[in-house]
Amino acid sequence: MNKVKFSLKLFTIFILAACKPEAPLNNPYPFAGKNDKTLYASFAERPKHLDPVRSYSSNEYAIIGQVYEPPLQYHYLKRPYILEPLTLTKMPRVRYFNAANEEIPDDSPVAEIKYSEYELSLKPGIYFQPHPAFSKNNAEYIFYPIQQKQISGLFKNNKNLTLRELTAADYVYQIKRMANPNLHSPIYGVMQKYIVGLKELRTQIKQHKTNEWLDLRQLALEGVRVIDKYTYQIRINGKYPQFKFWLAMPFFAPIPWEADRFYTQKLLQDKNINLDWYPVGTGPFMLTLNDPNSKMILERNPNFHYETYPKESAIEDSAELIKDAGKALPFVDKVIFSLEKENIPEWNKFLQGYYDASGINSDSFDQAISISDIGNAELTPYMQEKGIQLKTSVATSTFYLGFNMLDPVVGGLNAKAKKLRQAVSIAFDYEEYISIFANGRGIPAQSPLPPGIFGNLPGVAGMNPVVYEWKNNKIKRKSIDAARRLLAEAGYPNGKDAKTGEQLVLNFDSTGSGPDSKSIADWYRKQFAKLNIQLVMRNTDYNRFQEKIRKGKAQIFVWGWNADYPDPENFLFLLYGPNAKVEGGGENAVNYQNPEFDLLFAKMQNMENSPERLLLIKEMLAILQEDAPWIWGMHPKSFGLYHSWYKNRKPNLMANNTLKYVRIDPKLRHEKQLEWNRPVFWPLLLLALVFIVLLTPAWISYKKREQQTANVHEN
Numbered sequence: 001m002n003k004v005k006f007s008l009k010l011f012t013i014f015i016l017a018a019c020k021p022e023a024p025l026n027n028p029y030p031f032a033g034k035n036d037k038t039l040y041a042s043f044a045e046r047p048k049h050l051d052p053v054r055s056y057s058s059n060e061y062a063i064i065g066q067v068y069e070p071p072l073q074y075h076y077l078k079r080p081y082i083l084e085p086l087t088l089t090k091m092p093r094v095r096y097f098n099a100a101n102e103e104i105p106d107d108s109p110v111a112e113i114k115y116s117e118y119e120l121s122l123k124p125g126i127y128f129q130p131h132p133a134f135s136k137n138n139a140e141y142i143f144y145p146i147q148q149k150q151i152s153g154l155f156k157n158n159k160n161l162t163l164r165e166l167t168a169a170d171y172v173y174q175i176k177r178m179a180n181p182n183l184h185s186p187i188y189g190v191m192q193k194y195i196v197g198l199k200e201l202r203t204q205i206k207q208h209k210t211n212e213w214l215d216l217r218q219l220a221l222e223g224v225r226v227i228d229k230y231t232y233q234i235r236i237n238g239k240y241p242q243f244k245f246w247l248a249m250p251f252f253a254p255i256p257w258e259a260d261r262f263y264t265q266k267l268l269q270d271k272n273i274n275l276d277w278y279p280v281g282t283g284p285f286m287l288t289l290n291d292p293n294s295k296m297i298l299e300r301n302p303n304f305h306y307e308t309y310p311k312e313s314a315i316e317d318s319a320e321l322i323k324d325a326g327k328a329l330p331f332v333d334k335v336i337f338s339l340e341k342e343n344i345p346e347w348n349k350f351l352q353g354y355y356d357a358s359g360i361n362s363d364s365f366d367q368a369i370s371i372s373d374i375g376n377a378e379l380t381p382y383m384q385e386k387g388i389q390l391k392t393s394v395a396t397s398t399f400y401l402g403f404n405m406l407d408p409v410v411g412g413l414n415a416k417a418k419k420l421r422q423a424v425s426i427a428f429d430y431e432e433y434i435s436i437f438a439n440g441r442g443i444p445a446q447s448p449l450p451p452g453i454f455g456n457l458p459g460v461a462g463m464n465p466v467v468y469e470w471k472n473n474k475i476k477r478k479s480i481d482a483a484r485r486l487l488a489e490a491g492y493p494n495g496k497d498a499k500t501g502e503q504l505v506l507n508f509d510s511t512g513s514g515p516d517s518k519s520i521a522d523w524y525r526k527q528f529a530k531l532n533i534q535l536v537m538r539n540t541d542y543n544r545f546q547e548k549i550r551k552g553k554a555q556i557f558v559w560g561w562n563a564d565y566p567d568p569e570n571f572l573f574l575l576y577g578p579n580a581k582v583e584g585g586g587e588n589a590v591n592y593q594n595p596e597f598d599l600l601f602a603k604m605q606n607m608e609n610s611p612e613r614l615l616l617i618k619e620m621l622a623i624l625q626e627d628a629p630w631i632w633g634m635h636p637k638s639f640g641l642y643h644s645w646y647k648n649r650k651p652n653l654m655a656n657n658t659l660k661y662v663r664i665d666p667k668l669r670h671e672k673q674l675e676w677n678r679p680v681f682w683p684l685l686l687l688a689l690v691f692i693v694l695l696t697p698a699w700i701s702y703k704k705r706e707q708q709t710a711n712v713h714e715n
Contacts, residue, residue, distance in 0.1 A: 009301065011377065024677035028354055029337070034670035037333045039662060040355050042340040045291030050251035051275035053177045056186040058656075061250065065656030067129075067310075067337070068253035068281035068299055069121050071171065072244065074655040075311035077321065080452055081566040081654045083248055087126055087166065087282070090243065093119040103324075111608050113239040122230040126166040127303040129286040131425035134164040141258070146265050155278065155288070158701035160277060163303065166282050170254035175224050175234070175254060176216040180205050187251050194236040194243065196223025213264040217257055239606045250656070252336070253281065254351040274467040284330040284660040298335040298659075309648070309661060321650060324663060331648075331663035350641070351386070353673040356664065357649075358641045365439045368641060377639065392637055393449045393651035394443060396563035398571065400633035401428065402590040405584060406552045413594060413627060419490035421628040425467050426483035426630050427530045437520060441639055447621045448561075450654075454609045455568040455617035464625045464632060474487035480530050495532025505534045509554040511545045512537075513547075528617030531535055549589055558633075559589050566654055568617055569605045576601045592629040645669040664715050667697035 002571040014703060030039055032038065047060040052068050055061065060291050071087040084090060097115040103113060126132065134144040143150060178185045179192075179201040190197040199220050208214045223235035236243055263274045277290050284304045289297035311325040324331070340346035343361045350358040360368050369390075370380050379390050403421050410421060434442040446464040449456040456462055459535075460470045468475045484494075491498045508524060509518070521537045528535040540548070548554040563570050573579055577593035579586030597620055604616040624630075641647050645665040650660055 003150070007155075016242070024352075024673050025679050026352070026677055027673065029336070034667060037331070037664055038666075039332045039335045039594065039659065039664055041337050041357065042346050042349075042355060042385055043296065044188065044340060045338045047296075048301070049276050050279045050287070051291075052255070052279070052392075053174060053183050053185045054276070061656040062251075063287060063296065063298070064279055064281075064338075065252050065283075066659050067279045067283045067659075068250050069285060070250060070252045071122075071249055072248040073311070073657060074248060075310060076652055076655065076658065076661050077310050077317055077650060079314045079600065080454070081652075083244060087122055087254075089121045089123050092247070092507055095119070109289070110200060110239050114237075116236050116239050116243070118234045118236070118310065119227070120171070120232055120234070120566040122166065122168055122171075123305070124165075124230055125211050126282050126305045128166060128256060128280060128282050129303055130161040131259065132161075133256070133258040134162045134701075136162045136522055143266070144258075144262060146262075146267055148267060149438055150238070151273075153268060153610070154273070164258070166227050166254060168226045170256050171252065172221070172224050172226055172232050172264060173216055174251075174253060174255040176201060176219065176221050177260070178251065179221075180216075182265075185251070187246070190248075194237045194238075194240055195221075196235045196237060197221050198223065213261050215257065215261070222450045223701070239610055242565060242567050242569055248565075248654075256280070264283050272452075282659065285335060290436075292339070294339055295366050296337040298337075300330060303328075307660070321648060324648060325582075330660035332659070335659055337548040352645065353669060353674075353676050356643055356646045356669070360439075360639045360641060362439065369439070369639070381642070385652045387672075388646065389642045389646070390436060390651070391640045391642060391649055392650050393580045393653060395592045395638055396447055396450050396452060396566060396653050397560065398445055398450055398633060398635055400445065400448075401561040401631035402557055402559050403629055403631075404552055404557075404628055405591045405593065406556055407555050409559060411554060411591075416490050418627060419486045420492065421631075422466050423486035423490060423531060424528065424533070425628050425631045426486070427480060428477045428527045429477065430631070431477065433523065434634055436523065438634070438636070441637040442634040443637060445622060445635050447632060448565070448574060449568055449617075450571075450635040453563070453566055453568055453571065455614060464627050466628060467632075483531060489643055492531075492533075495534075503532065503534055507536045507538050507555040509538045509540065509545060509548055509557045510515065511542045512539055539582075549581060553592055557589075558688060560633075561587070561653070572607070572620060576628060590629045592627070594623060594627060597623045597627075605687075607644070616672065630682045643669065643672070647671070 003399075003422045011187055029040070031037075039539050042061070043059060045059060048057070048063050049055040049060055052064055055064055056575075069087050071086060071088050071092070072083050075082045075084050083091070094106075095117045096104050096106060096108055096113045097117065098108075099114045121471040132143045133141075143154070144147055144451075146386070175195065175198075175446045177183060178188050178195075179198050181355070183200060185191075188198070188202075192202070198221065201219060202220050205214065209220065224232065228234050259280045262268070263278075268274065279287055281574050282301075282303075282305070284301055284307070285298035286301045287296065288299045289295055289361075295625070309324040310328060311322070314320050343363055344354065345359065347364045349355050365382075368380060368383055368388075370376050372378055377390070377392065379388060383390075403410040405413075409417070411417060430444045432441060434444065444467070446462050447456070449459075460475070463470060463475050467478060470476075487495065495504050496502060497504060507526065508521075511520060512518075512523070517539075521653075524537070525535045545554070545557075549557065549559075561571065561574055574587050575597065576586075576588060577591045577595070577598040577667055578584050579588040580593060581587070582587050582591050600616050600623075604613055604620065607613040607616070638651065638653070640649070640651065645668040646667065647663040648661050
């Protein structure tokens with residue numbers, strides 16, 4: 001009998017080995033079907049703000065960019081980046097007015113333009129997602145005022161959802177929210193300079209109690225008004241062409257007054273139920289689960305308006321990328337973001353096919369990428385065998401090493417300080433830095449302007465002639481001898497003061513800590529040592545470092561900037577004198593002030609892109625390259641990996657609403673998951689055979705003893 005039972009168990013193991021499971025045994029989404037149109041992604045830390053008036057970080061935009069719809073968006077495929085209507089019938093109509101409030105021609109001199117007026121016309125028939133704030137029983141709102149018993153399951157199984165159409169008043173309401181000091185909108189400081197009356201509106205809001213709902217519909221904002229149900233106007237001071245880029249950001253997305261009132265109820269506030277946790281928009285997706293300790297889930301908005309995949313594209317786009325042209329968006333029904341605190345588990349799940357896309361961290365770079373003899377990044381054979389795609393793009397960002405221009409040694413526009421900065425700029429080998437510390441993910445900068453920004457020119461036309469030279473049709477860094485000659489001309493032959501004979505000592509302020517930071521610090525010292533300059537690293541905590549920058553106490557430091565919008569003004573203002581950190585509290589962290597540059601900037605900043613604007617930018621860049629207030633550093637290169645079932649992926653570094661364009665081939669994904677995660681049963685079979693071999697002698701011995709015992713009893 002025992003032998004029969006054991007044989008049945010062994011037979012069961014063989015049956016399991018022969019079976020082809022419907023889903024891999026290690027699937028973290030066991031209920032996902034093979035036709036499941038769900039996108040699987042990850043997040044490392046919970047978004048702090050999902051209220052579009054407060055949010056200003058990339059991990060927050062990954063969520064709210066899919067939920068909210070500002071009036072404009074960036075075309076998904078075209079390059080350079082182009083704005084297009086999102087909820088508007090056409091691009092905003094812009095008119096200009098003089099000081100007498102008389103309309104003047106579009107080509108009027110900037111000095112004559114007192115106001116610019118943007119008129120925005122909405123498409124009718126756009127509706128907000130289902131939300132309890134809109135729920136009515138006849139004319140009465142069901143959840144205002146809310147009862148304690150209504151809070152449980154508030155966002156689930158609501159049978160009284162009321163369709164709520166988007167109107168111009170919803171956009172106006174959100175703009176007014178920027179002025180609310182209790183919301184701490186990060187762009188209020190910028191917008192109060194431009195939007196007429198925004199500063200005065202803040203004064204009105206301050207007069208109201210903070211613990212009560214304030215109906216902003218009752219407060220006037222001089223520069224923003226509703227014309228009719230689908231039309232509104234925004235009046236700004238002067239001419240500011242870059243304003244249109246702000247209209248593509250969530251700050252200008254609509255917020256219905258009902259939602260604002262709904263979330264200010266004390267019972268909800270006490271339970272942290274607010275716009276920062278439960279957004280309400282008109283976008284293709286709505287947030288249905290916000291559990292930052294586990295998952296965040298976006299699901300298709302059943303009320304989403306009709307929008308199609310773009311038909312136009314860039315010349316270099318493949319046929320595969322425009323295969324879905326004209327088809328209705330979005331293509332996926334759900335997006336599941338799972339919390340991943342560690343890189344290695346996240347990477348392993350991507351390789352198993354359980355995440356559809358992945359970045360590349362330093363731990364997995366060598367497994368994913370190989371660098372060719374000519375320096376190109378390529379997928380390793382292992383990744384190619386899995387059909388994984390590599391997409392790279394140069395970010396609209398810049399990282400630089402800054403010289404404090406207020407410092408008595410490295411600062412100032414005198415020839416001595418200028419040549420010192422130029423010499424260090426040549427010696428500081430950013431090509432080597434990119435290779436060692438960025439795994440080749442970056443390109444050396446020639447100016448503040450990254451590729452793709454108007455004014456950045458390729459090849460010799462955009463080369464920094466102070467640091468580089470053109471040889472054999474390539475940009476090549478000047479020799480260290482050239483740097484040493486400049487250093488000697490600056491009064492520091494061989495790194496020593498010509499007057500005192502003392503070695504030049506410079507200070508580098510940073511917040512670095514840990515083994516990686518030590519390696520980078522050692523490399524920094526090595527660059528300065530080429531010129532026999534001693535570099536002293538001064539590490540401190542982030543708050544102290546920020547204070548040093550604000551007060552102009554740091555001598556040399558690393559800084560960076562990510563574009564708010566794709567315009568040269570958004571980078572060149574980092575060196576505009578009135579924006580100096582110490583005097584003006586602006587983003588000019590090195591406190592650079594050159595009257596000639598400032599004059600050209602004032603002319604350039606409000607111009608439309610044109611040959612005339614390009615000439616001004618060329619002059620400005622030449623001044624900057626000569627003055628060298630920055631070592632221009634690098635523009636980082638983003639590397640993204642995508643499985644073969646991930647369709648329509650084109651890096652778009654300005655848009656934040658791109659998930660609606662993604663299409664998944666769930667059948668192919670299911671097949672690959674089964675192939676890559678086949679259960680391995682042979683160790684169990686081997687273990688069973690070993691067990692049989694070990695057990696057989698004992699079993700035979702047992703049977704012999706049993707027989708002998710039986711014989712004794714018989715005798």
